[in-house]
Amino acid sequence: MSRIGKKPISLPAGVEIKLDGQNVTVKGPRGVLNQSFPPGISIVQEEGQVLVQRASDAKQDRAYHGLSRALLANMVTGVSSGFEKKLEMVGVGYRASMQGKKLVLSIGFSHPVEIDPPEGIEFEVPAVTKITVKGIDKQLVGNTAAVIRKIREPEPYKGKGIKYENEVIRRKAGKAGGR
Structure with missing residues (x-):
């Protein structure tokens, strides 16, 4: 059983x-x-x-x-009680804001990225670099958070990108000095 x-x-x-x-x-x-x-x-x-x-x-x-x-x-x-996923943005000049129900991300592209929430999902921006995805369907909340993270995944050298709140990014050593 x-x-x-x-x-x-x-x-x-x-x-x-x-x-x-x-x-x-x-x-x-x-x-x-x-x-x-x-x-x-x-x-x-x-x-x-x-x-x-x-x-x-x-x-x-x-x-x-x-x-x-x-x-x-x-x-x-x-x-x-509902479900929520929290995301953090790491990087100089990276910020999130709301335009009505739309999430607008400035993450180093030549244009801001706008994301419309799917049915049953709402976004919150408690701080400039923090995003909260809320909803009643656990699968939809997790999938929406993954879609947002995929726009600019964290990179292993400086850790810049969008990551989950408690996610640990394994860092790599950069190039060795040229002597």
């Missing part, structure tokens, strides 16, 4: 789960998320808890058991 899959998911106050066959809708104070689960997985709701069970010990069902439980737990967390 999957150690993750057999853990029950507790429902916080204000979160409702609607089961419709293999489709699950989770509704909470921050929004609504929908997910379709594979046929070998069943979801059961009992007194403030949700259990994810598998139909058999087939390899495919075992593989989906922990995954389905993790996806459902992320949906519950997303609609109750």
Whole structure:
């Protein structure tokens, strides 16, 4: 039995789960998320808890058991408290700003880079060199943060670029002096 899959998911106050066959809708104070689960997985709701069970010990069902439980737990967390990823910009003259809902980055290109937020994502710029990506869908938040980071990935010599807040950039030694 999957150690993750057999853990029950507790429902916080204000979160409702609607089961419709293999489709699950989770509704909470921050929004609504929908997910379709594979046929070998069943979801059961009992007194403030949700259990994810598998139909058999087939390899495919075992593989989906922990995954389905993790996806459902992320949906519950997303609609109750949400997710966020923090990015930092390192480099002289690198800065971020907001134009309405758009994120505008000045990162050493000849033009500012403008990023429109996807549906369900919002950007915040708490400081000139810090960006926060917020949303209720964990996968979308992480993907959007990765897209922003990819615009100017940190380089190993000076560490300039856009990096995650706690990311450690492995540095390389530069050229040795010419004597």
